[in-house]
Every structure is written in C-alpha cells, then in structure tokens.
Amino acid sequence: MSSKNVRILIAKPGLDGHDRGAKYIARALKDNGYEVIYTGLRQTPESIVQTAIQEDVDFVGLSLLSGAHNELFPKVVELLKQNQAEDIIVFGGGVIPEEDIPALNQQGIKAIFTPGTPIKDVVSFIEKNRKT
Amino acid sequence: MKLIQGILQGKVRPLAKAISLVEDNLIDKEELIDQLYPHTGKAAIWGVTGPPGAGKSTLVDKLIDRERSQDHRVAVIAIDPSSPFTGGALLGDRLRMQRHSLDPQVFIRSMASRGHLGGVSWGCSDAIKILDAAGFNTIIIETIGVGQTEIEVVELADLVMLVLAPGMGDEIQAMKAGVMEIGDLFVINKKDLPGSEKLKAEIEYVLNLSSDNPEQLPPVILASAQKSEGIDELWKKLSTKYQQLVKSGYLSARRKERIKKELSRIILYKVHHLLDKKIALQDNIDNWAEQVYLKKDMPYTMVNKQINRFKKEMRLDDSKN
Incomplete structure (x- = not known):
C-alpha cells in the first residue's frame, strides 16, 4: 500500500472573484489522479504559503485574473523561500499577458498556463517535475 | 531522526512532512511513530x-x-x-x-x-x-x-x-x-x-x-x-x-480498546502481506480462476488445496529453522 501521492494546492490570491478556472483545474487534476487541496477565493500570499506547508504539497498552482500576478506570484515564491520550503514548485494560470511570462519564470514561477491550455500540458508538466 | 526533534519542538514543516510519511505508508514511519509514542x-x-x-x-x-x-x-x-x-x-x-x-x-x-x-x-x-x-x-x-x-x-x-x-x-x-x-x-x-x-x-x-x-x-x-x-x-x-x-475512567478504557484494535489491525495487515507473498496470490490467481471457471476445480476445493499447500510449506520452513 505504500505510494507517494502527488499533492497540489490550487489557490486564488488577490481580489478577483473569477474562480471558474481554478475550479476547472482542481477538478481536472483530481480526475488525473492527483490529490488537490482547494482553498477558495481571496487568499493572501501568506495564507497560501502556510497552507502549502501544512498540507505538505508538491506543487502550488495560483490562479489570478485581476492583473496583480506580477506582484502576487513572486511574493508566494519568496515567502516559500523564507519558510525553507523552496522545494515546493509554483505554477500559475489566468489572464497573464505573454510579455509578463519571462519575468515571472525568472522569479521562480516554473510555468504559466494561459486560457485554452489543454489539461494534458499541465499534467505532463507535473509528471516531469514531480518527486518520484 | 531529524524530523522527530522538529516535531517535538512543534515546528510545522517537519510535522507536515511526517504526516506525509505515514500517509504514504513509507517504512521509515515505524521508527518515527515508535519514537514519538512516549510523548503521546x-x-x-x-x-x-x-x-x-x-x-x-x-x-x-x-x-x-x-x-x-x-x-x-x-x-x-x-x-x-x-x-x-x-x-x-x-x-x-x-x-x-x-x-x-x-x-x-x-x-x-x-x-x-x-x-x-x-x-x-x-x-x-x-x-x-x-x-x-x-x-x-x-x-x-x-x-x-x-x-x-x-x-x-x-x-x-x-x-x-x-x-x-x-x-x-x-x-x-x-x-x-x-x-x-x-x-x-x-x-x-x-x-x-x-x-x-x-x-x-x-x-x-x-x-x-x-x-x-x-x-x-x-x-x-x-x-x-x-x-x-x-x-x-x-x-x-x-x-x-x-x-x-x-x-x-471511561476514557482510559476507550483508549485501551483503541490500542487493542490498532494492534490487531496492524498485525493482520502485516500477516496478510506475508501470506500474500507466500501464497503468491497475484501470480497464480488468473490460473486458479480459470480452473474454477472451466469447472476443473470447485471453488472450495481450490481454496483448501492452496491453503494446505501453504501450511505444508510453513511446516517445512519451521523444521529448517
């Protein structure tokens, strides 16, 4: 019965109330065999990071449609580092302009999935980066 | 184990990691739990x-x-x-x-x-x-x-x-x-x-x-x-x-009952695994099912045959030791 299950936190930082995307991805990841923890709307980076640590997740997926991704996504990465949890991989999704992506990647957000991304791309990202 | 110190100090990361260890049922969990047990x-x-x-x-x-x-x-x-x-x-x-x-x-x-x-x-x-x-x-x-x-x-x-x-x-x-x-x-x-x-x-x-x-x-x-x-x-x-x-005093009675149940559960789980390996159920089950399906063997005859084979092997093991 021993097996390492991949655990993923799906969280929505910031103030927008558009959670269709976050719920879609949570459900799709569940259907692909992952354990998904869903925290709901309007989470602060601090509470996302504390949740990620308590839940001992392998990945944090951030969904944001308000335009605050350039501040909030890197903040999550930074707080994880401050809590010695930099091994938790952060990815993001939502309405993110193409030109913002390189800078986000550079600041430690491992992947950005924009609207219309097929779920299999997200799954293959997780499979490639998961701890075995 | 480093985790143990962290847990006893109430640190969150080691605590969360330790829970994953028991969830994933990794073998390290046994030492972990036994060392923490006196503190529970x-x-x-x-x-x-x-x-x-x-x-x-x-x-x-x-x-x-x-x-x-x-x-x-x-x-x-x-x-x-x-x-x-x-x-x-x-x-x-x-x-x-x-x-x-x-x-x-x-x-x-x-x-x-x-x-x-x-x-x-x-x-x-x-x-x-x-x-x-x-x-x-x-x-x-x-x-x-x-x-x-x-x-x-x-x-x-x-x-x-x-x-x-x-x-x-x-x-x-x-x-x-x-x-x-x-x-x-x-x-x-x-x-x-x-x-x-x-x-x-x-x-x-x-x-x-x-x-x-x-x-x-x-x-x-x-x-x-x-x-x-x-x-x-x-x-x-x-x-x-x-x-x-x-x-x-009902609390301690309940807790004793809990330990009893838990020990039984773990022992049976481990015995089950041992037996599973010994009888080689996974390797043979297709074949056994086929025999029963074709009515070359009856269900209980088949089961008892395998159990008897297993008992015999156990006795051989015993006499070797």
Missing part, C-alpha cells in the same frame, strides 16, 4: 462525523474559535474521499476553515481516504500520534461524509460528535444500526431549517429507547454553524462530556 496521550481527540453536507467543516471552523479562546493549540485532520477510479481527490474541507490559516497555533491538514472505507484513512491513527506528540491540546478528526456504516472514527477519537441536518429521514432512520450508535453528542445543524425541532425530538426519543440510564444520554444540541448559533452550548457540553469521560 495528552491531547483530547474529538471525532466529527455525519452525512455529506451536514455542515461538519463549518462546525469545526467554529469549534476552533472556541478552543483558541482558551489558548488551546488545535489540529484538524479533515478527510475527503479519493476517487476509486483515478485515485485522485478534491480536498475542500479546509475551504471553510481557511481564516485560521495564519494562526500559528492552528494546524489543518486535508487527507484523502485513499481507498480506505471506514470514513477515515489508513494514515489517520498515526497522524493523530504525530500531532499529539507535537503538543496540540485538541485534535479534531473530521471524517468524510458518511453513510450508515462508516464508523471507524470511533476507534480513533475519545469522543464522537454526530452532525445531522433536517430533511434526511424519519425516526426509523435514527433507529438503524451503525452511525447512529457512535455519537457521544448529537448536533442538529442548520437549525433554522424546517424540521430541526422534530428531528431533535425523534433522536431524543430513539436514544431514550435504547438507554436504561437517562443521566448518561448523549446530549442533542440544535445549532447553526454558519450563523454561529448554539456553538457555545455545544462547546460547553463537549467539555462537560469530556470531563465525565476522564473522571469515570
């Missing part, structure tokens, strides 16, 4: 169970407030079902408790049932020990939404709260065996909905029927978790009930 036994363990949507998570959220007002450190294990098809799970209980996420004295952990059927998960009993050793005063186990037979929480908790809501059936439902028998305390949540008073009366009636000692009857409390009504009463009754358990 101090926490009060509450079980919260009831059908899906009765309001268990919201109620737990409110109980966390009351415990924090006493400066108690609180840990919650919230279990949701794993998909039997994909193994995946959507763990959403913590959504209702998220406002406690920044309180360093509150630790919330979501767990998937991972194929376990009793309303909890395999890792749950060891996770409780880890949290207990880490010094939490109160540990709350929230089961998956249960039907009528998932009552395993009673083997984990000192005290079980059964959360119900109106609109789920008449008093005959309340008389059935199973989940209705494990409540030390009944909460009728969503009391503002029609039928809550009636449900309370029905449950009290049924409880009266089955008890010779009216003093010992489990309290039935009307509450609305969402509107924070009835929570103080519930919380007070909980504390009184717990004090009673301690004073009457």
